[in-house]
Amino acid sequence: MTPDFLHALFPMALIMQAVSRERFIEIPEPVLEVYRQWRPSPLYRARRLEKALDTPARIYYKYEGVSPVGSHKPNTAVAQVYYAKEEGIRKFTTETGAGQWGSALAMACNFFGMACQVFMVRVSYQQKPFRRSIMKLFGADVVASPSNLTDYGQSLLAENPDHPGSLGIAISEAVEAAVKDPEAMYSLGSVVDFVLLHQTIIGEEALRQFEKADDYPDVVIGCAGGGSNFAGTSFPFMRGRLTEGKPTRFIAAEPMACPSMTKGLYAFDYGDSAATAPIIKMDTLGHKFVPPGIHAGGLRYHGMAALVSLLHRAGHIEARAYHQVPVFDAAVTFARAEGITVAPETAHAVRAVIDEAIAAREAGEARVILFNLSGHGFFDLAAYDRYFAGELEDYEYPQEAVEAALASLPEVTLGN
Ligand SMILES: *Cc1c(COP(=O)(O)O)cnc(C)c1O
Numbered sequence: 181m182t183p184d185f186l187h188a189l190f191p192m193a194l195i196m197q198a199v200s201r202e203r204f205i206e207i208p209e210p211v212l213e214v215y216r217q218w219r220p221s222p223l224y225r226a227r228r229l230e231k232a233l234d235t236p237a238r239i240y241y242k243y244e245g246v247s248p249v250g251s252h253k254p255n256t257a258v259a260q261v262y263y264a265k266e267e268g269i270r271k272f273t274t275e276t277g278a279g280q281w282g283s284a285l286a287m288a289c290n291f292f293g294m295a296c297q298v299f300m301v302r303v304s305y306q307q308k309p310f311r312r313s314i315m316k317l318f319g320a321d322v323v324a325s326p327s328n329l330t331d332y333g334q335s336l337l338a339e340n341p342d343h344p345g346s347l348g349i350a351i352s353e354a355v356e357a358a359v360k361d362p363e364a365m366y367s368l369g370s371v372v373d374f375v376l377l378h379q380t381i382i383g384e385e386a387l388r389q390f391e392k393a394d395d396y397p398d399v400v401i402g403c404a405g406g407g408s409n410f411a412g413t414s415f416p417f418m419r420g421r422l423t424e425g426k427p428t429r430f431i432a433a434e435p436m437a438c439p440s441m442t443k444g445l446y447a448f449d450y451g452d453s454a455a456t457a458p459i460i461k462m463d464t465l466g467h468k469f470v471p472p473g474i475h476a477g478g479l480r481y482h483g484m485a486a487l488v489s490l491l492h493r494a495g496h497i498e499a500r501a502y503h504q505v506p507v508f509d510a511a512v513t514f515a516r517a518e519g520i521t522v523a524p525e526t527a528h529a530v531r532a533v534i535d536e537a538i539a540a541r542e543a544g545e546a547r548v549i550l551f552n553l554s555g556h557g558f559f560d561l562a563a564y565d566r567y568f569a570g571e572l573e574d575y576e577y578p579q580e581a582v583e584a585a586l587a588s589l590p591e592v593t594l595g596n
Pocket residue numbers: 251252253280281369370371403404405406407408409410478479523525526554555556
């Protein structure tokens with residue numbers, strides 16, 4: 181695959197970043213100018229959580245919830261819009277699940293004067309009206325997916341007028357809309373290499389903050405949907421492991437209901453449900469996989485970023501899958517200790533952190549733990565209410581369903 185091929189979808193500057201062999205890429209000044217609204221994000225020591233757990237571990241968290249829309253996602257949204265604008269692109273199309281990505285891109289498009297069309301997974305469109313409001317506030321056009329605006333959406337609605345949608349379907353629609361409009365390109369909020377690159381600002385800042393604190397993590401933890409906040413936090417520390425022999429461990433936390441790393445296959449697969457996006461070698465549950473409607477909407481993607489998958493398969497990343505209830509148990513413990521309500525996605529990382537801190541206590545070890553607090557949960561309080569009402573179900577995707585979805589993997593012949 182050549183850069184030209186990908187240019188049908190993405191701005192050239194971003195493709196060139198994806199294929200770049202440079203170790204570092206400078207952040208352009210107009211992007212830095214927007215970042216300064218909330219960056220550097222703080223690195224906190226979770227002293228009250230340490231006390232609550234009675235652990236000798238030192239727990240740190242990087243707080244990405246301080247961004248204007250409450251998550252790490254604007255780190256890449258702002259960069260993508262800047263480069264697209266430079267190339268004369270007038271409009272971005274994209275998909276969003278819970279609305280986190282859509283609101284980040286809508287804000288960035290608003291800052292740089294670009295149009296934005298967001299295909300929002302229908303169940304979220306109905307259940308999360310307030311994120312929709314934020315996207316509209318920033319001037320974006322928000323459409324429930326599947327929609328009547330694309331051929332693929334029309335075909336799905338013909339089969340089932342109440343189709344709940346999925347992230348893979350919304351991606352297919354956004355791609356189709358971009359390909360059909362000569363002034364538009366497509367923006368993706370996770371998974372692809374340049375998104376991971378933009379997110380490394382999290383880990384690069386954390387490295388410097390640890391220097392100031394005269395400390396260094398033994399374990400780096402993040403939740404993983406498409407892998408961008410996890411990669412962004414961990415890759416700068418992975419550099420220490422791969423090039424300086426530092427013994428840092430890395431843990432990616434995912435839901436039992438969408439276990440791409442712990443139950444998926446490492447194989448070539450499509451990034452979207454309609455099989456129109458390029459194929460990527462990754463940990464995948466199959467592009468036809470439609471995960472159950474768990475509350476961590478941002479973790480319902482069928483695949484995992486290629487670079488995260490590769491490091492996972494090479495043994496540098498440990499993957500752990502968790503059920504919803506223990507995940508919310510952890511979020512509540514964290515909120516009561518630290519005062520921050522974390523997003524349900526982030527709560528998966530918090531579960532892994534608490535388990536590590538307890539293991540450190542049992543081993544009598546002063547383990548240093550860093551995790552990325554990828555976003556706050558102020559738009560997810562309905563999920564917390566359901567947890568307190570005892571209505572959350574632990575859902576483990578059945579092995580047969582995983583196998584059925586994996587049967588649809590594309591056949592690949594490797595040329596030279
Ligand atoms: C989108 C999102 C995620 C998952 O996406 P990644 O690309 O895996 O980072 C995690 N946390 C929050 C708060 C999100 O909005």
